[in-house]
Amino acid sequence: MKDTSEPPERAYLVALDQPRARFDADDSLDELASLVEAAGGVVAGRAVQQRRAPDPNTWVGKGKAAEIVTECARLGAELVVADDELAPRQQRGLEELTGRRVVDRSALILDIFARHARTKEGRVQVELAQLEYQLPRLRGIWKGLSRLGGGIGTRGPGESLLETDRRVIERRLIDLRARLAEVQRQRERSRLSRSRDGLFLAALVGYTNVGKSTLLNALAGATVLVADQPFATLDPTTRRMALPGGGALLVSDTVGFINKLPPALIAAFRATLEELNDADLLVHVVDVGHPNLHERMIVVRETLASLDLASRESLFVFNKADTLRGAEGEALREALGAEFPGAVFVSAQTGEGVEMLRDRLAAIAASRWTKVDVTVPYNEGGLVQRVRERGSLRNTEYSEAGIRIEADVPADLAAELTARRTREVSSGRR
Ligand SMILES: Nc1nc2c(ncn2[C@@H]2O[C@H](COP(=O)(O)OP(=O)(O)O)[C@@H](O)[C@H]2O)c(=O)[nH]1
Numbered sequence: 001m002k003d004t005s006e007p008p009e010r011a012y013l014v015a016l017d018q019p020r021a022r023f024d025a026d027d028s029l030d031e032l033a034s035l036v037e038a039a040g041g042v043v044a045g046r047a048v049q050q051r052r053a054p055d056p057n058t059w060v061g062k063g064k065a066a067e068i069v070t071e072c073a074r075l076g077a078e079l080v081v082a083d084d085e086l087a088p089r090q091q092r093g094l095e096e097l098t099g100r101r102v103v104d105r106s107a108l109i110l111d112i113f114a115r116h117a118r119t120k121e122g123r124v125q126v127e128l129a130q131l132e133y134q135l136p137r138l139r140g141i142w143k144g145l146s147r148l149g150g151g152i153g154t155r156g157p158g159e160s161l162l163e164t165d166r167r168v169i170e171r172r173l174i175d176l177r178a179r180l181a182e183v184q185r186q187r188e189r190s191r192l193s194r195s196r197d198g199l200f201l202a203a204l205v206g207y208t209n210v211g212k213s214t215l216l217n218a219l220a221g222a223t224v225l226v227a228d229q230p231f232a233t234l235d236p237t238t239r240r241m242a243l244p245g246g247g248a249l250l251v252s253d254t255v256g257f258i259n260k261l262p263p264a265l266i267a268a269f270r271a272t273l274e275e276l277n278d279a280d281l282l283v284h285v286v287d288v289g290h291p292n293l294h295e296r297m298i299v300v301r302e303t304l305a306s307l308d309l310a311s312r313e314s315l316f317v318f319n320k321a322d323t324l325r326g327a328e329g330e331a332l333r334e335a336l337g338a339e340f341p342g343a344v345f346v347s348a349q350t351g352e353g354v355e356m357l358r359d360r361l362a363a364i365a366a367s368r369w370t371k372v373d374v375t376v377p378y379n380e381g382g383l384v385q386r387v388r389e390r391g392s393l394r395n396t397e398y399s400e401a402g403i404r405i406e407a408d409v410p411a412d413l414a415a416e417l418t419a420r421r422t423r424e425v426s427s428g429r430r
Pocket residue numbers: 207208209210211212213214215225226227228229230231232233256319320321322323346347348349350
């Protein structure tokens with residue numbers, strides 16, 4: 001969409017209501033409306049067409065297209081937004097029928113990503129996704145023109161211009177892929193140095209706008225951008241969360257998921273999302289107040305599965321518990337508690353339950369740690385500090401034999417502690 005300095009574009013939203021659709025068409029249009037607003041547009045009106053399948057050439061039927069034209073004229077809408085990713089020829093067909101620019105859900109999501117990309121890696125990924133999305137559409141126009149024009153005079157310049165565009169895009173794609181690979185190599189290095197730290201990593205995942213960034217801020221005192229709009233945060237952020245008994249774990253926040261996430265985007269963001277591969281635990285954050293919470297949970301589960309993360313250990317966190325009010329809210333809380341045993345209810349905004357979530361994360365991390373009870377020489381006193389930083393120190397005892405450390409620590413630190421202990425004394429005690 002256009003720049004915010006220009007008057008906002010007025011959009012007319014259209015969804016198909018197809019059998020076996022995951023979301024109710026109206027709910028999906030609500031979501032599309034929030035996407036249009038996040039892209040700086042204004043919703044002028046909306047329509048749903050019930051269809052068994054989309055028209056291969058025009059997506060909606062001819063009758064519906066005529067109705068869209070009338071409504072757009074009445075409401076002053078210059079733009080039609082389709083709630084699905086359209087095939088290039090469907091987009092072209094619908095543009096011809098309505099005489100208006102047609103934008104599909106994927107282009108809209110890509111547009112929002114483009115607005116929010118901040119880091120070098122984010123920008124490269126978004127541009128890559130946009131070009132991947134545009135390339136077949138460009139080719140589509142080109143084929144269309146040569147079919148329509150076909151003759152002398154029309155084919156030459158049009159074709160060569162588009163051919164040049166296509167070649168420019170292809171060259172740019174190669175360049176972007178190379179740059180992305182370089183940025184990712186750099187990140188791989190910092191990732192390795194972090195994993196050397198051996199800290200437990202919990203990754204917040206979930207649908208967009210459920211409060212992941214707010215929760216990271218609440219858990220780790222971070223200052224990640226929070227906004228009531230989809231895809232405010234794109235770049236992965238990892239923060240250290242101090243634990244009550246000493247020690248710390250890492251919590252990370254990254255891009256959220258949404259229904260019908262464009263395939264080009266998933267492909268381009270695969271590397272960012274692969275950060276999730278490093279996670280010891282996926283914290284699936286759910287907006288408990290959302291009417292489609294179950295459908296959204298399925299979208300998240302399927303997206304995780306497409307990233308080969310379906311079997312990763314996860315913890316359900318029902319956020320925005322402050323919105324659960326009255327008997328109805330209580331009933332929902334109970335039903336969800338029964339459906340997802342072990343789930344934690346929190347409000348990242350009011351802080352309700354955040355302490356409990358922190359304890360739960362600490363307990364899960366500690367269950368992965370190794371129990372140690374070793375006595376180390378006094379000149380290895382720095383180890384106590386390392387245990388405090390990275391694990392959970394249960395007890396220390398200072399005697400002439402050395403410093404006795406009872407703690408739960410990550411495996412590598414356990415190995416180090418065992419290697420440095422004063423063997424004679426510790427074995428003598430047993
Ligand atoms: N009522 C309520 N709103 C919340 C809560 N947590 C986050 N929000 C709001 O939900 C919106 C999205 O939050 P954000 O953290 O950006 O979500 P993200 O897209 O998942 O990172 C913002 O307007 C937040 O203020 C909560 O516990 N209760």
